[in-house]
Amino acid sequence: xxxxxxxxxxxxxxxxxxxxxxxxxxxxxxxxxxxxxxxxxxxxxxxxxxxxxxxxxxxxxxxxxxxxxxxxxxxxxxxxxxxxxxxxxxxxxxxxxxxxxxxxxxxxxxxxxxxxxxxxxxxxxxxxxxxxxxxxxxxxxxxxxxxxxxxxxxxxxxxxxxxxxxxxxxxxxxxxxxxxxxxxxxxxxxxxxxxxxxxxxxxxxxxxxxxxxxxxxxxxxxxxxxxxxxxxxxxxxxxxxxxxxxxxxxxxxxxxxxxxxxxxxxxxxxxxxxxxxxxxxxxxxxxxxxxxxxxxxxxxxxxxxxxxxxxxxxxxxxxxxxxxxxxxxxxxxxxxxxxxxxxxxxxxxxxxxxxxxxxxxxxxxxxxxxxxxxxxxxxxxxxxxxxxxxxxxxxxxxxxxxxxxxxxxxxxxxxxxxxxxxxxxxxxxxxxxx
Numbered sequence: 001x002x003x004x005x006x007x008x009x010x011x012x013x014x015x016x017x018x019x020x021x022x023x024x025x026x027x028x029x030x031x032x033x034x035x036x037x038x039x040x041x042x043x044x045x046x047x048x049x050x051x052x053x054x055x056x057x058x059x060x061x062x063x064x065x066x067x068x069x070x071x072x073x074x075x076x077x078x079x080x081x082x083x084x085x086x087x088x089x090x091x092x093x094x095x096x097x098x099x100x101x102x103x104x105x106x107x108x109x110x111x112x113x114x115x116x117x118x119x120x121x122x123x124x125x126x127x128x129x130x131x132x133x134x135x136x137x138x139x140x141x142x143x144x145x146x147x148x149x150x151x152x153x154x155x156x157x158x159x160x161x162x163x164x165x166x167x168x169x170x171x172x173x174x175x176x177x178x179x180x181x182x183x184x185x186x187x188x189x190x191x192x193x194x195x196x197x198x199x200x201x202x203x204x205x206x207x208x209x210x211x212x213x214x215x216x217x218x219x220x221x222x223x224x225x226x227x228x229x230x231x232x233x234x235x236x237x238x239x240x241x242x243x244x245x246x247x248x249x250x251x252x253x254x255x256x257x258x259x260x261x262x263x264x265x266x267x268x269x270x271x272x273x274x275x276x277x278x279x280x281x282x283x284x285x286x287x288x289x290x291x292x293x294x295x296x297x298x299x300x301x302x303x304x305x306x307x308x309x310x311x312x313x314x315x316x317x318x319x320x321x322x323x324x325x326x327x328x329x330x331x332x333x334x335x336x337x338x339x340x341x342x343x344x345x346x347x348x349x350x351x352x353x354x355x356x357x358x359x360x361x362x363x364x365x366x367x368x369x370x371x372x373x374x375x376x377x378x379x380x381x382x383x384x385x386x387x388x389x390x391x392x393x394x395x396x397x398x399x400x401x402x403x404x405x406x407x408x409x410x411x412x413x414x415x416x417x418x419x420x421x422x423x424x425x426x427x428x429x430x431x432x433x434x
Contacts, residue, residue: 006160006432010423011366013154014416021150021415022133024048026126028142029135033108035175036081041108041142042089045170048149052156054091054168059188060084061172061180071183071388073343077109077176088181090190091168093152096433099163100193102355102426104152106145107174107181107381110137111404118406131411139400139410144198145170147398147415151423164430167192171381177342178381186389194355194429195385195393198418200400200410204363204371205266207395208356209348210380211302212309215341218243218320221333224293233291234329236284240295243335244279246323247299250315251277260304263376270377275303277316304376305348313339346376347383353392355429362424363396366417396421 001009033041042058049056061083066072095101113123113136121127123136137143152168167190171181201207220240225233254275264270277299284295303312317337324330349356351373364371375395385391398414 001160001432003427003432006158006427007424009158010154010160010427011420013158014150014419014423017150017154018412018416020153021146021419022126022412024149025133025138025143025146028146029126029137030124032124033110034112035109035173036077038086038109038172042087042170045089045108045145049089049091049168052149052153054093056089056091058087058089060087061184066179066183066187069183069187069388071384072179073177073341075173075176075179076341077173078180083180086172086180088172088185089170090185093162093166093168095164095166095430096161097163097431099431100429101165101167102429103167103169103190103192103195104148104422104426105169105171105182105195105197105381106141106148107171107178108142108145109172109175110140110142111175120407131413132409133412134407134409136408138408139200139398140403140408141199141397143410143415144200144397144418147198147419147422150419151426155423155426160427161433162426162430163433164193166426166430174381177344178384182381182384186384191389192391195391196355196359196422196425197380197382197393197395198397198422199380199395200397200403201374201395202266202399203396203414203417203421204360204367204369205374206356206360206363206371207375207380207382208351208373209260209262209305209375210346210383211304211376211378212307212312212346213300213302213342213344213379214309214312214339216299216301216316217338217340218297218299218335220295220297220335222291222293222295225291227289227291230291236292236295239327239330240282240284240297242327242330243320243323244297246319247277247279247316250319258303258306260306260376262373263304265372265374274377277301300342302377302379303346305346309343309345342379344379344383345387347386348376349386349392349394355392356394358428359394359396359421359425362428363421366420366424
């Protein structure tokens with residue numbers, strides 16, 4: 001069978017497989033695999049792998065095996081849940097020739113659906129309204145996993161033997177940083193020649209970059225006193241506000257000077273906002289009638305490719321130090337900053353990488369529209385492939401404008417188009433065995 005015939009056949013079969021796709025996705029959505037408790041979702045994936053007759057490897061991640069890796073950090077889900085009972089799963093479709101190896105990779109974990117009462121329907125029950133389908137994870141990214149399974153199923157159904165191996169990966173804790181997930185997969189030896197991750201970037205747009213993300217804690221000291229003698233104390237709240245103002249000023253400066261067009265390729269509102277410093281949690285004080293003695297600010301900084309983590313840390317630490325030096329109290333009692341949690345570097349894949357060109361051509365042909373290169377405003381597992389193993393990776397997935405939100409949704413059409421893109425790209429990249 002020639003390549004074009006094979007691609008046409010899988011496209012047609014996938015287009016007629018709506019029922020199979022939705023049945024799989026319905027089971028995946030019903031599996032409430034919130035980060036830290038992925039086992040129920042992985043159970044569905046293992047059942048599907050078994051149905052497809054695939055060889056499967058499962059294992060629990062090991063911090064001891066990962067902690068010396070430059071991409072390692074202790075994730076919040078590890079600190080809360082550990083890794084016991086949280087297995088990764090990789091199924092292998094052996095190639096029948098000597099073609100290159102391709103990974104189709106997705107994460108089984110989802111974020112909570114709170115507040116569930118705000119949803120129009122049960123977030124753990126798939127709901128369809130015309131072409132739109134609703135439920136936690138339908139776009140991010142159980143829809144992508146269902147598309148992977150359909151693509152693999154149809155390749156087998158049509159008797160298409162790829163020349164290269166195909167790794168089908170279902171990983172844990174992507175939403176918390178992916179260290180125990182995709183990094184563990186790669187360290188176990190499943191390093192392909194190229195990879196596709198069907199995150200919901202909305203084909204025919206394809207993702208070629210991710211953002212760096214780091215979390216930090218700033219502790220600002222004050223001096224406690226009774227409010228009636230407040231002049232004898234020093235309000236940590238007021239001093240923290242001074243530090244927050246300095247970080248806001250730094251944020252404005254960075255947003256005015258840092259640009260990365262792919263970050264706003266599909267969302268023009270992101271222009272001028274491709275980097276951001278956010279204070280998300282403020283804690284302090286213990287009594288309304290007491291001057292607070294200490295304030296804790298928890299923040300996140302995100303940035304596109306172009307800076308190192310060290311550069312970004314230096315910028316934030318310098319802004320805090322300079323602001324403290326301008327204040328008599330803080331100059332003598334400086335704030336402390338601790339980098340904790342997320343510690344992800346950005347990545348970028350060349351536009352002319354073979355897998356990028358293959359996926360772009362197939363997606364645009366299937367959908368009948370021109371796409372654009374996107375990415376760089378959020379952290380992704382894809383960074384592990386490119387930064388640490390030099391594996392070219394492309395993000396190619398369904399429509400997903402409301403991921404993580406109430407009434408998360410995608411469309412049946414975009415999921416079928418995703419499966420078609422994955423299957424045809426596997427044919428083009430791995431080749432067909434003679």
